[in-house]
Amino acid sequence: MGLIVQKFGGSSVADADKIRNVARIITETYRRGHSVVAVLSAQGDTTDDLIAKANEINPRASMREMDMLLSTGEQISCSLCAMAIEAMGYPVVSLTGWQAGFRTNATYGNARIKRVQTERILAELDKKTIVIVTGFQGINKLEDITTLGRGGSDTSAVALAAVLRADLCQIYTDVDGVFTADPRTVTGTHQLAEITYDEMLELATLGAQVLHNRSVEMAKRYNVNLEVLSSFSGRPGTKVKEVARIMEKSHVSGVAKDKNVARLALVGLADQPGIAFKIFSLLAKEKVNVDIILQSIGRNDTKDISFTVGKQDMEKARRVLEEHVDSLGFDHIDVNDGVAKVSIVGAGMINNPGVAAKMFEALYNAGININMISTSEIKVSVLVDVRDADRAVQVIHDRFFAEFGGGS
Numbered sequence: 370m371g372l373i374v375q376k377f378g379g380s381s382v383a384d385a386d387k388i389r390n391v392a393r394i395i396t397e398t399y400r401r402g403h404s405v406v407a408v409l410s411a412q413g414d415t416t417d418d419l420i421a422k423a424n425e426i427n428p429r430a431s432m433r434e435m436d437m438l439l440s441t442g443e444q445i446s447c448s449l450c451a452m453a454i455e456a457m458g459y460p461v462v463s464l465t466g467w468q469a470g471f472r473t474n475a476t477y478g479n480a481r482i483k484r485v486q487t488e489r490i491l492a493e494l495d496k497k498t499i500v501i502v503t504g505f506q507g508i509n510k511l512e513d514i515t516t517l518g519r520g521g522s523d524t525s526a527v528a529l530a531a532v533l534r535a536d537l538c539q540i541y542t543d544v545d546g547v548f549t550a551d552p553r554t555v556t557g558t559h560q561l562a563e564i565t566y567d568e569m570l571e572l573a574t575l576g577a578q579v580l581h582n583r584s585v586e587m588a589k590r591y592n593v594n595l596e597v598l599s600s601f602s603g604r605p606g607t608k609v610k611e612v613a614r615i616m617e618k619s620h621v622s623g624v625a626k627d628k629n630v631a632r633l634a635l636v637g638l639a640d641q642p643g644i645a646f647k648i649f650s651l652l653a654k655e656k657v658n659v660d661i662i663l664q665s666i667g668r669n670d671t672k673d674i675s676f677t678v679g680k681q682d683m684e685k686a687r688r689v690l691e692e693h694v695d696s697l698g699f700d701h702i703d704v705n706d707g708v709a710k711v712s713i714v715g716a717g718m719i720n721n722p723g724v725a726a727k728m729f730e731a732l733y734n735a736g737i738n739i740n741m742i743s744t745s746e747i748k749v750s751v752l753v754d755v756r757d758a759d760r761a762v763q764v765i766h767d768r769f770f771a772e773f774g775g776g777s
């Protein structure tokens with residue numbers, strides 16, 4: 370009987386009954402003879418509520434103090450869950466991120482795990498104790514609390530599964546698994562039995578919040594046996610693995626949407642070598658992550674360069690470029706945060722040139738205009754007006770998956 374790491378998200382631990390339900394899942398696994406390490410998120414909307422509380426006091430609070438505050442949500446759910454398990458008569462201990470040995474880099478609010486010192490957890494497991502660990506947090510070299518970024522408890526769980534060489538890492542959430550699109554906002558979706566790490570990583574990065582993208586990256590690197598499933602329905606979930614059965618006849622596994630996008634366009638640049646180099650090295654120096662890039666021919670021997678960034682970087686990108694207007698020599702910058710990125714992902718699309726055309730046709734039939742396009746071996750993304758985004762996801766999903774009869 371091996372070790373299983375189980376992670377429970379915010380909605381799975383939202384109230385006392387749900388915590389008892391989680392305690393039951395954990396103890397049933399334990400009773401079957403497994404060692405269990407459970408990673409919990411904060412209850413329901415606790416993390417959002419804590420952010421709102423901070424804003425009431427100081428909207429410009431330091432990231433260090435924000436992490437001190439945000440890490441408390443997970444401490445509440447973990448201690449309560451341990452109490453529920455105590456009440457059921459099982460040996461249990463709850464541990465904070467630092468007690469569990471999570472060491473991170475210094476980046477408050479979006480820290481990366483550097484290592485996990487497992488002595489304490491291993492000692493507890495040796496005593497046959499169930500271990501409950503707070504997700505989403507660790508400590509840095511100053512011994513300050515850090516958090517891993519929103520949704521980061523998935524990454525805590527996968528990190529533990531990797532270092533403890535767990536047989537399985539189960540991510541329990543409020544849907545039955547990974548679907549062809551968000552089952553809460555798209556109709557006719559259906560669940561995938563399996564998906565590859567690469568496809569899941571793309572979907573998570575392109576907006577499907579069901580898994581934190583860094584957790585998938587880590588699962589792939591350490592070959593963690595990963596499963597997404599519901600803490601409520603008891604139905605089989607979705608396996609995330611190196612090689613997956615390609616779903617039915619589709620070359621596409623899923624559709625994702627990301628509204629955290631802004632587009633900047635530099636209009637009237639000189640059409641000469643070195644311009645793109647200058648623009649994107651300025652942005653890189655400011656740590657602005659650039660996504661889709663489009664260069665087009667402008668009027669009178671000029672060119673335009675447009676690109677997308679995360680909304681949080683929009684003003685920074687504009688400022689940096691405006692500061693260099695003389696050396697870059699553009700006419701003006703257009704900035705637009707009323708856009709969204711809609712993507713299809715599928716390992717099967719590489720050998721099927723018709724896939725992108727099918728996506729564009731669905732948008733054309735719905736009268737939705739495409740602003741920008743970007744493709745890779747396993748995805749096609751388009752930038753559309755944010756007001757069209759939900760409809761775009763639905764019509765693209767219908768186009769690729771209607772033939773499977775939906776039925777989520």
Ligand code: ADP
Nearest residue numbers: 378379380542546547548550551553577578579
């Ligand atoms: P948790 O609190 O358990 O971490 P999240 O809210 O972070 O849960 O992630 C689960 C949610 O992800 C679902 O409720 C669903 O609305 C959303 N989601 C988005 N895309 C997908 C998808 N392709 N498959 C399943 N769920 C998705």
Ligand code: ASP
Nearest residue numbers: 410416505519520521522
């Ligand atoms: N509680 C944190 C959040 O809401 C971490 C997580 O749920 O994974 O982002």
Ligand code: MG
Nearest residue numbers: 378520578579
């Ligand atoms: Mg989550």
